[in-house]
Amino acid sequence: MEVKLRNPDRIVHVRGPMNVAGVLQRLDVNPETVLVISNGELVTKDHVLADDARVEIRPVISGGAGPARCHACSCTSVIEVRRHRSSYCAEHFIDHVRSQVRYAIDHYRMVSYDERILVAVSGGKDSLALWDLLLDMGYRVDGLYVGLGIGSYSDRSEQLVRDFAARCDATLHTVDLATEYGYDIPAATALRRRSSCGVCGLSKRYAFNRAAVERGYDVMATGHNLDDEAATLLGNILRWNTPLLSRQSPCLPAHDGLSRKIKPLYRLGERETAAYCVIKGLDYVVDECPMVAGNTVLRYKDALNELERHSPGTRAAFLFGYLERARDEHFAVTASRGGQVVSCGRCGQPTGVNERDHARPATCAFCRTRERVLVAVADRGAPVVREHARGAGAPA
Numbered sequence: 287m288e289v290k291l292r293n294p295d296r297i298v299h300v301r302g303p304m305n306v307a308g309v310l311q312r313l314d315v316n317p318e319t320v321l322v323i324s325n326g327e328l329v330t331k332d333h334v335l336a337d338d339a340r341v342e343i344r345p346v347i348s349g350g351a352g353p354a355r356c357h358a359c360s361c362t363s364v365i366e367v368r369r370h371r372s373s374y375c376a377e378h379f380i381d382h383v384r385s386q387v388r389y390a391i392d393h394y395r396m397v398s399y400d401e402r403i404l405v406a407v408s409g410g411k412d413s414l415a416l417w418d419l420l421l422d423m424g425y426r427v428d429g430l431y432v433g434l435g436i437g438s439y440s441d442r443s444e445q446l447v448r449d450f451a452a453r454c455d456a457t458l459h460t461v462d463l464a465t466e467y468g469y470d471i472p473a474a475t476a477l478r479r480r481s482s483c484g485v486c487g488l489s490k491r492y493a494f495n496r497a498a499v500e501r502g503y504d505v506m507a508t509g510h511n512l513d514d515e516a517a518t519l520l521g522n523i524l525r526w527n528t529p530l531l532s533r534q535s536p537c538l539p540a541h542d543g544l545s546r547k548i549k550p551l552y553r554l555g556e557r558e559t560a561a562y563c564v565i566k567g568l569d570y571v572v573d574e575c576p577m578v579a580g581n582t583v584l585r586y587k588d589a590l591n592e593l594e595r596h597s598p599g600t601r602a603a604f605l606f607g608y609l610e611r612a613r614d615e616h617f618a619v620t621a622s623r624g625g626q627v628v629s630c631g632r633c634g635q636p637t638g639v640n641e642r643d644h645a646r647p648a649t650c651a652f653c654r655t656r657e658r659v660l661v662a663v664a665d666r667g668a669p670v671v672r673e674h675a676r677g678a679g680a681p682a
C-alpha cells in the first residue's frame with residue numbers, strides 16, 4: 287500500500303494487507319497523535335488496509351508523524367516538551383526557557399535588578415544554565431563554587447565553572463570544605479551512614495548562606511529544577527514532614543542572618559536545562575556524582591519519571607498545585623511559626639533554639655555534624671584531611 291506521511295510530506299510503501307494499528311507500529315507513529323485516512327475516509331485501528339490501498343497519516347498535534355514543527359515559527363524543531371505539548375526550534379526554545387525563568391522571578395518577586403545575586407554553581411547543567419540565564423537577563427550576579435573534595439569529579443566540575451566565569455568575565459568565589467572546615471565529603475563516609483549526601487547537602491547549605499551573608503549579597507540562588515523540587519516534595523509528603531513542607535518554596539525570604547534563597551529554575555525540567563546548555567554551547571559535567579549511591583531523592587525521581595512517561599504534565603501539576611494551592615492553605619501555620627533563631631555558640635551562624643534544652647548554648651547542625659565527622663575520621667586513624675582554618679571552632 288502507499289502511505290502518505292506529513293511534516294515533511296513523503297510517501298512510503300508497506301506490504302498489505304495489514305490493519306491500521308500494525309501500519310502505525312511499523313512506521314513508529316504514536317496512534318494518539320494522528321488521524322488515518324484511507325480512500326478519503328477515516329479508519330480506526332482494527333480496519334484492515336488492502337495491499338493496493340492509498341492511505342494518509344495526518345498529524346493532529348505536534349510530535350505526530352515526521353519531525354515536529356516549532357510551535358512558534360513552524361520550522362523544524364530540535365526539542366519536544368511533552369508537558370507543554372509543544373516543540374521548539376533552537377531560538378524559540380531559548381525564548382521558552384527565558385520566559386519560564388522570567389515568570390518564576392516575577393511571580394515570586396525573587397530579585398530586582400539593583401540587588402546582588404550569588405549563584406551557587408556546581409559545574410552541572412542546571413546551575414551553569416542559571417548563571418548564564420541571569421547574566422543574559424542583565425542581573426548583577428556572581429558565582430560561588432564549593433569544593434567538596436570528591437576526586438576527579440570535583441576537579442573537573444571546578445574547572446568547568448572556572449572556564450565559564452573566565453569566558454563570561456564574571457566573578458567567581460570559591461570555598462574549599464577541607465581548607466575551611468577540615469574535612470571533605472569522602473571523609474564523611476567515616477560516619478558509616480548509608481549515603482554521604484546528607485552531610486554534603488548540610489555542608490553546602492551552610493557554605494552557601496555564610497558566603498552570601500559575609501560577602502554582602504542580597505540573594506542566594508541555586509539551580510534546583512522542576513524534577514528536583516517535585517522529587518523533594520514527594521519525599522516530604524511520603525513522610526509528612528510538615529516543617530520541610532512549609533519551607534519548600536521557590537523563594538524563601540531572608541531572616542535572622544539567613545539569606546533570601548531563590549530557585550528560578552523550578553519551572554524547568556532537567557531535560558530542558560540540559561538542552562539549554564547544549565544549544566548555548568555550555569560545557570557541563572555530565573557524569574553523576576560518584577558518591578550518590580543511597581540517595582533517596584533519586585528513587586523519587588525515578589517514580590515520578592515513570593508517571594510522567596505515561597502522563598506528561600503530572601510532575602508539574604504535582605509541584606505547582608502544591609505551591610499554588612496546598613502550601614499556603616494547609617502549611618502556613620507551620621511556616622509562620624518559624625522558631626526562635628540564635629547564634630551558634632561555635633561559629634556564630636544562625637541556628638534554631640534547642641526547644642528541649644534552653645540552658646545549653648546552641649550549636650548549629652553544621653557544627654555538630656562537622657564535629658562528628660572529625661571525631662570519626664580521627665577514630666579510624668586516618669589523618670584529618672587538612673588543617674582546618676577559620677570559623678567553626680575545633681571539635682570538643
Ligand code: AMP
Nearest residue numbers: 406407408412413430431432508509510
Ligand atoms: P544538588 O544538591 O547537587 O542537587 O544541587 C542543587 C544546587 O546546589 C545546584 O543546582 C547548585 O546551584 C548548587 N550546588 C550543588 N553543588 C554545588 C557545589 N559544589 N558548589 C556550588 N554550588 C553547588
Ligand code: FES
Nearest residue numbers: 482483486575577
Ligand atoms: Fe554531594 Fe555527591 S555532590 S554527595
Ligand code: ZN
Nearest residue numbers: 356359375378
Ligand atoms: Zn521557532
Ligand code: ZN
Nearest residue numbers: 630633650653
Ligand atoms: Zn555552628
